[in-house]
Amino acid sequence: MSRGRVVVVGGGLAGVTASLRCAELGFEVKLLESRPRLGGATYSFARGELVVDTGQHVFLRCYTAYIGLLQRLGVADSISMQPRFRVPVLSPDGRSSVLRRWNLPAPAHLTPALLGYRMLTMSERARVARTALALRRLDPADPALDDISLGQWLMQRGESPRAVDALWGLLAVAALNAEPENSSMALATKVFRTGVLDAADTADIAIPQLPLGQLHGEAAQRALLSVGVDVRLRCKAQLIRRSDTGFQIPVRENSGEAMIAADSVVVAVPHRAAAALLAELPVPGAAAWERLSAAPIVNVHVCYDRRVTGWEMAAVLDSPVQWVFDRTAISGAPRGQYLAISLSAAQEHIDARTDDLRELFLPALQQVFPRARDARVLDFFVTREPNATFRQAPGTAAIRPPARTAVPGLVLAGAWTGTGWPDTTEGAVLSGTRAAEVVDLDQRSQHGVEVTA
The missing domain is CATH 3.90.660.10 (Polyamine Oxidase; Chain A, domain 2)
Structure with missing residues (x-):
C-alpha cells in the first residue's frame, strides 16, 4: 500500500536519487522532466561517428554518495578509478611534473608529491606544505570562512602568485568553477580537506568509461522503472500550488495541459527554475536564490x-x-x-x-x-x-537553502542547496537523499508516528 503521492520535479541526479529513495520507502512517485531524457546537465549527443559528452566528467574516491548511486544504477563497473592519485602537469616550455600521492597516512601521503613538484621552487613547496597543514585545521562549516575568498586566505598565508596558479588554483578552479580570488574559502576548505588532506586515498580520480547519457540518463530510467516510478519525460511543470489535500501542479506535456496532484513535492531543478515554480508559495529566502548566479x-x-x-x-x-x-x-x-x-x-x-x-x-x-x-x-x-x-563565491552559504521549506510537504533538492559541498555530482546525490529523508519524516510526523531528526 502506498504511503502517499510524491511528485519529483526535475530528472537530474538529485531528482533521480530522490525518486529512487522515495519509491524504496513505499511512496507512489511521479518524476517530471521537461527534457526528452534524464540526467540533467550531464548528457551526451551524437556527432558523426562520435558520442560526445557536453562536458568532461571526473570525480574523486571521496564522492561516496555518488558512487553509491552508480552502484544502485548498475553502472559502477563502468568507471575507471586510479589506484593512487596521479596527475601529470605539463607546460608549453617542455617542463613537466607529476602530482601523486604515496601510500602513507594523511597528511604525510602528500609530502613526497610536494617535494618532487618541479613547477614550484623548493621554498614555495615548503610554504605550500605549511599552508596545507594550516588548512587541515580549518572547519568548512565555520561561517567566517564563507566571508573571504580562497585567494585572500592564501595571500594572508604568504603563498606566492606562482604557487596559487600552479597548485592551489590548478585544483580549486576545476573543483569550484571559480578562480581562487572569486571562490568561497568555506567551499575551498571542504574541497581540500575532504578531497585531499583528511585521508590518503580520497583524491584518487575516477573517469567514466561510458558516455554520460548511458551512465546517468539511460541507467537511471531503467532503475526508476524497475521500482515503479512513473517517469514523465517532456513534461514541464508550470507552477506548484497548494490545495486542500496537498499540492496541484499544472503541467504541459505532449498530450496537452494536465493537472497532477501530490501529497509531497520535491523540487529538484536549478535555483532560478525553482524560484519560478514556487512563486505563489511562502518560501522565505527564495527571492535571494538569484544571487547564486551562474x-x-x-x-x-x-x-x-x-x-x-x-x-x-x-x-x-x-x-x-x-x-x-x-x-x-x-x-x-x-x-x-x-x-x-x-x-x-x-x-x-x-x-x-x-x-x-x-x-x-x-x-x-x-x-x-x-x-x-x-x-x-x-x-x-x-x-x-x-x-x-552556481557561482561559488564568498557569501553563498547563507543563501543556499536546506531541504525542508516552510511549506509542509514541499522539499528542495539540487547541488545548489545547502549540502555543505560545492556544486558537484556528490552534492546533487546527497541533496536527493536528504530530500527523500525529509519527505519520509514529514509523512511519519503527519500520521502520528514518532520520529527523530
Missing part, C-alpha cells in the same frame, strides 16, 4: 588523424589549456585521437566564436603536444554550459 564551463573538442599524446589526462600550466582528456575510446572514435579540453570559470570563452577558439587552442595544443604539429585536424567543435554551476 558560472560557465566550456569544452573544446579536437579530433586528430593520429595519436598526439599518450596521456589519458593532464593539467596544463601557462597556457589557455587547463585540463585535457583523451576521449578516443569512450566516444567510439574509429581512428586517430580525440582530445577534449575542459575550461572551468570560462567567462572569457563562453561567448567567443568557434573560429576564434580554434585559432587560440590549436596552437596551444601544439605547444604542449609537439606531435600535434604534424597531425591533421579532422574535427574541431565547442560545447558550452553557461549555467554549469
Whole structure:
C-alpha cells in the first residue's frame, strides 16, 4: 500500500536519487522532466561517428554518495578509478611534473608529491606544505570562512602568485568553477580537506568509461522503472500550488495541459527554475536564490588523424589549456585521437566564436603536444554550459537553502542547496537523499508516528 503521492520535479541526479529513495520507502512517485531524457546537465549527443559528452566528467574516491548511486544504477563497473592519485602537469616550455600521492597516512601521503613538484621552487613547496597543514585545521562549516575568498586566505598565508596558479588554483578552479580570488574559502576548505588532506586515498580520480547519457540518463530510467516510478519525460511543470489535500501542479506535456496532484513535492531543478515554480508559495529566502548566479564551463573538442599524446589526462600550466582528456575510446572514435579540453570559470570563452577558439587552442595544443604539429585536424567543435554551476563565491552559504521549506510537504533538492559541498555530482546525490529523508519524516510526523531528526 502506498504511503502517499510524491511528485519529483526535475530528472537530474538529485531528482533521480530522490525518486529512487522515495519509491524504496513505499511512496507512489511521479518524476517530471521537461527534457526528452534524464540526467540533467550531464548528457551526451551524437556527432558523426562520435558520442560526445557536453562536458568532461571526473570525480574523486571521496564522492561516496555518488558512487553509491552508480552502484544502485548498475553502472559502477563502468568507471575507471586510479589506484593512487596521479596527475601529470605539463607546460608549453617542455617542463613537466607529476602530482601523486604515496601510500602513507594523511597528511604525510602528500609530502613526497610536494617535494618532487618541479613547477614550484623548493621554498614555495615548503610554504605550500605549511599552508596545507594550516588548512587541515580549518572547519568548512565555520561561517567566517564563507566571508573571504580562497585567494585572500592564501595571500594572508604568504603563498606566492606562482604557487596559487600552479597548485592551489590548478585544483580549486576545476573543483569550484571559480578562480581562487572569486571562490568561497568555506567551499575551498571542504574541497581540500575532504578531497585531499583528511585521508590518503580520497583524491584518487575516477573517469567514466561510458558516455554520460548511458551512465546517468539511460541507467537511471531503467532503475526508476524497475521500482515503479512513473517517469514523465517532456513534461514541464508550470507552477506548484497548494490545495486542500496537498499540492496541484499544472503541467504541459505532449498530450496537452494536465493537472497532477501530490501529497509531497520535491523540487529538484536549478535555483532560478525553482524560484519560478514556487512563486505563489511562502518560501522565505527564495527571492535571494538569484544571487547564486551562474558560472560557465566550456569544452573544446579536437579530433586528430593520429595519436598526439599518450596521456589519458593532464593539467596544463601557462597556457589557455587547463585540463585535457583523451576521449578516443569512450566516444567510439574509429581512428586517430580525440582530445577534449575542459575550461572551468570560462567567462572569457563562453561567448567567443568557434573560429576564434580554434585559432587560440590549436596552437596551444601544439605547444604542449609537439606531435600535434604534424597531425591533421579532422574535427574541431565547442560545447558550452553557461549555467554549469552556481557561482561559488564568498557569501553563498547563507543563501543556499536546506531541504525542508516552510511549506509542509514541499522539499528542495539540487547541488545548489545547502549540502555543505560545492556544486558537484556528490552534492546533487546527497541533496536527493536528504530530500527523500525529509519527505519520509514529514509523512511519519503527519500520521502520528514518532520520529527523530
